[in-house]
Amino acid sequence: MKASRVPAIVLALVLVFLYLPILLLVANSFNAARFSSTWGGFTLKWYAALLHPSNRDIWDAAQRTLLIALSSSAVSMILGTLSACALHWYRSRLQQANHGLLYLPIVIPDLLMGISLLLFFVALGVTLGTGTILVAHITFCASFVAVVVLGRLQGFDENVIAAARDLGATRWTIVRRVVLPLLAPGIVAGGLLAFTLSVDDYVITFFVTGPGSATLPLKIYSMVKHSKDLPLINAISTLFLALTFLVVWLSQRLTQAQPDRASR
Amino acid sequence: MIRRKNEILLTAPTLVWLAVFFVVPTFAMVAISFRPSTLYGGVGEGWTLDAWRALANPSYPVILWRTVWLSLVTTAVCLALALPIAFLLGRLQGRWRGFLLMLVIVPFWTNFVIRVAAWRIMLHPEGLLRQTLLSTGLIGPDTLLLYNEGAVLMVMIYTHLPFAILPLYAAAERFDYSLLEAARDLGASGFGAAMRIFVPGVSRGLLTAMALVLIPALGSYVIPDLVGGPTDEMIGNKIAQRTLGDRNLPQAATLSVALLAFTMIPILVVYLLNRKERTAPV
Numbered sequence: 001m002k003a004s005r006v007p008a009i010v011l012a013l014v015l016v017f018l019y020l021p022i023l024l025l026v027a028n029s030f031n032a033a034r035f036s037s038t039w040g041g042f043t044l045k046w047y048a049a050l051l052h053p054s055n056r057d058i059w060d061a062a063q064r065t066l067l068i069a070l071s072s073s074a075v076s077m078i079l080g081t082l083s084a085c086a087l088h089w090y091r092s093r094l095q096q097a098n099h100g101l102l103y104l105p106i107v108i109p110d111l112l113m114g115i116s117l118l119l120f121f122v123a124l125g126v127t128l129g130t131g132t133i134l135v136a137h138i139t140f141c142a143s144f145v146a147v148v149v150l151g152r153l154q155g156f157d158e159n160v161i162a163a164a165r166d167l168g169a170t171r172w173t174i175v176r177r178v179v180l181p182l183l184a185p186g187i188v189a190g191g192l193l194a195f196t197l198s199v200d201d202y203v204i205t206f207f208v209t210g211p212g213s214a215t216l217p218l219k220i221y222s223m224v225k226h227s228k229d230l231p232l233i234n235a236i237s238t239l240f241l242a243l244t245f246l247v248v249w250l251s252q253r254l255t256q257a258q259p260d261r262a263s264r
Numbered sequence: 265m266i267r268r269k270n271e272i273l274l275t276a277p278t279l280v281w282l283a284v285f286f287v288v289p290t291f292a293m294v295a296i297s298f299r300p301s302t303l304y305g306g307v308g309e310g311w312t313l314d315a316w317r318a319l320a321n322p323s324y325p326v327i328l329w330r331t332v333w334l335s336l337v338t339t340a341v342c343l344a345l346a347l348p349i350a351f352l353l354g355r356l357q358g359r360w361r362g363f364l365l366m367l368v369i370v371p372f373w374t375n376f377v378i379r380v381a382a383w384r385i386m387l388h389p390e391g392l393l394r395q396t397l398l399s400t401g402l403i404g405p406d407t408l409l410l411y412n413e414g415a416v417l418m419v420m421i422y423t424h425l426p427f428a429i430l431p432l433y434a435a436a437e438r439f440d441y442s443l444l445e446a447a448r449d450l451g452a453s454g455f456g457a458a459m460r461i462f463v464p465g466v467s468r469g470l471l472t473a474m475a476l477v478l479i480p481a482l483g484s485y486v487i488p489d490l491v492g493g494p495t496d497e498m499i500g501n502k503i504a505q506r507t508l509g510d511r512n513l514p515q516a517a518t519l520s521v522a523l524l525a526f527t528m529i530p531i532l533v534v535y536l537l538n539r540k541e542r543t544a545p546v
Binding site: 004010017020025028080082083086097101102104111112115116122138139146206217234240245 | 271272274275277278279281282283285286287288289290292293296306307345348349351352353364367368370371373374375376377378379380381382383384385386388390391392394395396422425454455458475479480482483484485486489490500503504507513516517520523524527531
C-alpha cells in the first residue's frame with residue numbers, strides 16, 4: 001500500500017509550530033539585542049542581571065515555589081498512594097465514590113478549582129498566603145499521584161503478598177518490606193509528576209495567593225503582563241525549562257525501569 | 265470486619281481531604297452565588313437572586329457565547345491536526361514511534377505561563393515574526409499580531425494540541441491497520457478509507473480527545489489575558505475581574521457556576537457514552 005504523505009507533512013508542520021516559540025525564547029535569552037527581531041551577538045548578561053540584588057524577589061519567588069512543590073508533592077504522595085491501594089484492593093460503594101471524587105479534580109478546569117477554594121477560604125476567614133497555596137496544590141496533586149500509582153498496581157503480583165503471609169510476615173512487615181518497595185517507582189514517579197504540576201501551576205495559585213507570597217509563575221506572569229524586562233523573562237524561563245526537563249527525565253527513567261524489573 | 269476497617273483506613277484520608285477542600289468549596293461557590301455582595305468586597309448575609317439576574321446584563325451573554333465559540337473552534341482544529349498525526353504514529357514501529365511521540369510530549373512539560381509568554385514575545389510588535397512579515401511586505405505597518413482573537417485562537421490551539429494527540433495516539437495504537445488495506449483492495453480511495461474506517465475505529469479516542477481539549481479550553485483565562493485584546497475576553501477573565509478587580513464575589517460565583525454547568529456537558533456526554541459502551545454486549 002502506498003502511504004499518503006499528508007500525515008507526515010502535518011506532523012512536520014505541527015512540530016515546527018510546537019517548537020518554534022520555545023526555541024526562539026531560549027535563543028533570545030542569549031541575544032544581546034533587546035528584541036527578537038535582531039541578533040546582537042551572544043551574551044550571558046541577562047543571566048548575570050538575574051543575580052543583581054534588585055531582582056531578589058525573583059529568587060524569593062523561586063524559593064517559595066520550590067518549598068511549596070516539595071511539601072505538596074510529599075503530602076500528595078501519601079494521600080495518592082493510600083487512595084490508589086484502596087481503589088485497587090477493594091470493590092465497594094465506598095470505592096465507587098472514591099473513584100469519582102478522585103477523577104473530578106483532574107477533569108474540572110483549574111480556574112473553577114481556584115475560585116471555589118478562594119470563596120471557601122474567604123467564607124471561613126482564612127488568611128491567604130503560602131498555607132492556602134499549599135492546601136490547594138495538595139488537593140489537585142493527590143489525584144494525579146493516585147492515577148500513576150494505580151497504573152503501577154495494575155502489574156502487581158498479588159502472590160507475593162500471599163507468599164510473604166505464608167512465610168509468617170506480619171501485616172506491617174508486608175507493607176514495609178514487600179508492598180512499598182514494589183510500588184516505590186510508581187510512588188516516586190507520581191511524586192515527580194505532582195512536583196512538576198505544582199511548579200507549573202499559575203491559575204489556582206493566582207486565586208488563593210495572598211500579599212507577598214508570589215510563586216515563580218506568578219512573578220513571571222506579572223513581568224510578562226507589564227512587558228517589563230522581556231530579556232530577563234527569557235533567561236528565567238530558560239532556567240525554568242532546564243529544571244523541568246531534569247525532573248521529567250528523572251521520572252521517565254523511573255517509569256521506564258518498570259518493564260525490566262517485572263521481567264526479572 | 266478487619267478487612268472493612270482496613271479499607272476505611274486506606275480510603276478515609278484522601279476522601280476526607282477531597283471532601284473538605286474540593287466538594288465543600290464547590291457547594292460554597294453555589295451558595296455564595298445566591299448571597300448579596302457588600303460594599304467593601306465581602307459576602308453579605310441573607311439570600312438574593314441579584315447576582316443571577318445580573319447575568320442578563322448584555323455583556324455576559326456575549327462573553328459566554330465567545331467562550332463557547334472559541335473553545336469549539338480550538339477543539340475542532342486540534343482534532344483535525346491530531347487525527348493525521350495519530351494515524352501516522354500508530355502505524356510507525358519501534359524507535360521512530362517513541363522518538364516522535366517524545367517530541368510531541370516535550371512541549372507539554374514546559375511551563376504553561378512560559379509557553380504563552382513565548383508566543384507573546386514572538387508576536388510582540390518588535391518581535392521577529394512581525395518584523396519579518398513587515399519587511400517582506402506581507403502585512404502593513406498598522407497590522408498587529410497581538411491583542412486580537414486570532415492570537416487567542418492560535419495560542420489556545422498551541423497549548424491544547426497535545427491533549428488531542430495523546431488519547432488519539434493511544435486509540436490508533438490499538439487500531440488494526442490491515443483493515444485499511446482491505447478497504448483499498450475493495451476500491452476505496454486512501455482518504456475515503458481513512459475517513460470511513462480509521463475515524464470510526466478510533467472513535468473512543470476521539471471522544472476523550474474532544475473532552476480533554478474542550479473542558480480546559482472553556483476555562484481559559486491566561487491566554488485571552490496575555491495575548492487577547494479587551495474585546496476577546498472569555499468567561500475566565502470576567503471571573504478573575506469580579507474576584508480580584510472590582511471584588512464582587514457573588515458575581516464571580518454565579519459566573520463560575522455557569523462555567524461549571526457548561527463544562528459538565530462534555531463530561532456527562534463522555535461518561536454516558538463510555539458507560540453505554542461498557543454495558544453493551546460485545
